[in-house]
Amino acid sequence: MLQQRSSTPIEILRYALIVVILTASLFPIAWLIITSFKPADDIMVSPPRFIFTPTLDNYTYALHKANFMHFIQNTLYVAVVSTVFVIVLSSLASYSFARYNPGGGNILFFILTTKMFPAIAVVLPYFLIFKEIGDTAVGKALGIGLDRPGALIVSYTMFNLPFAIWLMVSFFQDIPRELEDSARLDGYNRLQVLWRVVLPLAAPGIAVTAIFCLLFSWNEFLFAYILTRDAARTITVGVESFFTLRGILWGPVAAAATISVAPMLVFVLILQRYMVRGLTFGAVRG
Amino acid sequence: METAAIKNPGPVQARRTMSDTWYSILLIAPAMIIILFFALVPLFYAIDVSFRQADLTMGGIQGFVGLRNYRTVLHEPYFWQSVGTTVVFTFFAIVIEMGLGIFVAFLIHGATVGKGLIRSLVILPLATAPSVTGLFWRYLYDTQFGLYNYFLSVLGLPWQPNWLGDIKLGLWSVIIFDVWLWMPFVALIVLAGLQSLPKEPFEAAELDGASNFRVLRTLTFPMLTPVLMLVFVLRTIDCLRLYDSVATLTRGGPGSVTETVTYFLYRQGLVFFRMDYASTMALLFMYAVILASGYALRPLLARLAMRAGQR
Numbered sequence: 319m320l321q322q323r324s325s326t327p328i329e330i331l332r333y334a335l336i337v338v339i340l341t342a343s344l345f346p347i348a349w350l351i352i353t354s355f356k357p358a359d360d361i362m363v364s365p366p367r368f369i370f371t372p373t374l375d376n377y378t379y380a381l382h383k384a385n386f387m388h389f390i391q392n393t394l395y396v397a398v399v400s401t402v403f404v405i406v407l408s409s410l411a412s413y414s415f416a417r418y419n420p421g422g423g424n425i426l427f428f429i430l431t432t433k434m435f436p437a438i439a440v441v442l443p444y445f446l447i448f449k450e451i452g453d454t455a456v457g458k459a460l461g462i463g464l465d466r467p468g469a470l471i472v473s474y475t476m477f478n479l480p481f482a483i484w485l486m487v488s489f490f491q492d493i494p495r496e497l498e499d500s501a502r503l504d505g506y507n508r509l510q511v512l513w514r515v516v517l518p519l520a521a522p523g524i525a526v527t528a529i530f531c532l533l534f535s536w537n538e539f540l541f542a543y544i545l546t547r548d549a550a551r552t553i554t555v556g557v558e559s560f561f562t563l564r565g566i567l568w569g570p571v572a573a574a575a576t577i578s579v580a581p582m583l584v585f586v587l588i589l590q591r592y593m594v595r596g597l598t599f600g601a602v603r604g
Numbered sequence: 605m606e607t608a609a610i611k612n613p614g615p616v617q618a619r620r621t622m623s624d625t626w627y628s629i630l631l632i633a634p635a636m637i638i639i640l641f642f643a644l645v646p647l648f649y650a651i652d653v654s655f656r657q658a659d660l661t662m663g664g665i666q667g668f669v670g671l672r673n674y675r676t677v678l679h680e681p682y683f684w685q686s687v688g689t690t691v692v693f694t695f696f697a698i699v700i701e702m703g704l705g706i707f708v709a710f711l712i713h714g715a716t717v718g719k720g721l722i723r724s725l726v727i728l729p730l731a732t733a734p735s736v737t738g739l740f741w742r743y744l745y746d747t748q749f750g751l752y753n754y755f756l757s758v759l760g761l762p763w764q765p766n767w768l769g770d771i772k773l774g775l776w777s778v779i780i781f782d783v784w785l786w787m788p789f790v791a792l793i794v795l796a797g798l799q800s801l802p803k804e805p806f807e808a809a810e811l812d813g814a815s816n817f818r819v820l821r822t823l824t825f826p827m828l829t830p831v832l833m834l835v836f837v838l839r840t841i842d843c844l845r846l847y848d849s850v851a852t853l854t855r856g857g858p859g860s861v862t863e864t865v866t867y868f869l870y871r872q873g874l875v876f877f878r879m880d881y882a883s884t885m886a887l888l889f890m891y892a893v894i895l896a897s898g899y900a901l902r903p904l905l906a907r908l909a910m911r912a913g914q915r
Binding site: 329332333335336339340342343344345346347349350353361362363364365366407408410411413414415417418419420425427429431432434435436437438439440442443444445446447472475476479480483508533536537538539540543544553554555557558566568571572575578579582583585586587590593594597598601602603 | 624625627628629631632634635636638639642643645646647649650653665708711712714715716722723724725726727728729730731732733734735736737739740741742743744748749750751754757784787788789792793796797800831834835838841844845847848851852866869870873874879882883886887889890893894897902
């Protein structure tokens with residue numbers, strides 16, 4: 319196609335521009351990680367220092383003094399549990415949509431419109447509802463209520479479900495229907511077909527969807543910010559706890575931010591083949 | 605279902621269809637109950653509150669006041685200011701992200717070596733939580749210790765802007781951050797679109813000796829339109845409901861120049877505890893977004909839904 323006509327100077331220009339773009343994209347992340355290893359004296363200096371003795375002080379401070387461990391535990395717990403719920407519910411639903419399409423597309427479209435709700439419009443009613451549920455016996459028993467992890471699990475399950483259903487429908491569509499039909503002829507009943515034939519074949523798609531759900535829950539900010547105060551606080555909000563009266567402690571902020579960002583960078587490197595599909599609700603295949 | 609079908613022997617085709625229908629409904633039921641419950645309950649709750657007096661600092665949720673909240677909100681200058689800010693932000697962010705993203709997609713698409721590596725690296729900002737990186741960008745934007753002003757001085761420019769403190773620059777600082785975060789999204793999806801284009805029309809055009817510009821105008825862009833539309837709509841929805849980066853990068857400041865609708869809403873509801881005003885604004889905002897995005901996305905998504913039924 320077009321690139322066959324390109325001459326050497328154009329190729330050089332192309333790679334030069336790519337390097338510029340990559341630098342602009344990556345240096346904020348690189349600088350974040352670099353700052354997290356800087357001694358306090360090397361952070362608030364002008365001009366910025368590029369050469370310094372690396373230290374783990376910021377991580378020690380973040381993890382011990384500021385109770386950041388607790389935020390990490392909360393984040394993991396909420397992200398994993400909500401992802402499990404989402405995957406169980408959405409794999410059943412997506413299989414049904416891909417294979418039988420109940421509602422002729424209308425239900426599937428309705429599900430997507432719930433994703434168009436601006437989170438802020440939903441979070442205020444959630445705040446009021448969780449405030450009320452939290453005082454009841456049921457709320458206390460299930461851990462649902464303001465500043466309880468259950469509130470975030472419920473919110474994230476709700477928020478990731480439409481996305482997961484749409485993404486997984488596109489994966490289930492890739493499974494040849496003939497395999498199911500021949501399994502039925504071999505005497506499998508419907509549930510056996512689903513459990514022994516379809517789900518194993520859909521495993522890669524399910525895994526990709528699960529990682530996306532983890533990514534979104536892990537990075538979520540608004541619900542965590544508004545529905546939690548301290549006991550159920552997650553990392554994204556917890557990073558702000560280093561904004562003290564004496565000023566912003568940029569070292570620990572960078573350490574905390576690195577802890578928050580690093581696992582997801584790894585996930586995205588694994589996911590990159592599927593990123594396009596995931597970010598467009600399965601509408602575009604990468 | 606199966607047993608019921610066996611008891612009522614009918615034409616084989618009819619029996620299968622009936623049973624398929626119930627099975628498919630059974631499978632979607634758990635997810636649908638959750639979605640209906642957690643999407644519609646808050647919605648009705650917000651609608652209810654929007655017709656009441658609800659000042660959480662003074663007696664909580666009280667009696668009906670009719671359309672009073674709607675009148676108050678629509679006459680509130682700060683509400684309209686936040687609408688304006690959101691529209692300006694969305695316009696510039698989308699224009700720059702789409703322009704730059706498409707350009708980068710073409711750059712990477714034409715690359716002969718290291719395409720996969722370049723793609724992996726360029727999408728990394730998408731992995732980060734906007735709230736967390738937004739917070740860190742305050743350090744990058746810092747007038748004393750920040751890297752941006754340092755780079756400007758290294759380049760020999762006398763310009764040392766106060767990114768987050770200057771009321772003329774505040775919104776641009778948020779736009780630049782948003783472009784950094786989301787340009788890769790546009791690039792990634794346009795790149796996928798480019799890679800999935802059929803080869804034959806381009807080969808034919810080359811045989812005909814069509815110029816690059818002509819190929820772009822008459823072949824590439826028309827064929828990319830569905831993908832570009834999707835990216836455009838998804839980005840617009842996200843820009844309209846921008847919250848995370850404003851909350852951590854600027855907190856609506858300096859003054860209120862970066863106060864978007866969502867941030868204004870948040871302040872009304874959870875700083876001043878005027879749930880009635882906040883719910884009213886949330887609903888107005890939601891109707892607007894759903895109307896706009898629903899119509900824009902409908903044709904594209906209807907196609908995917910249709911494909912779902914065919915298999």
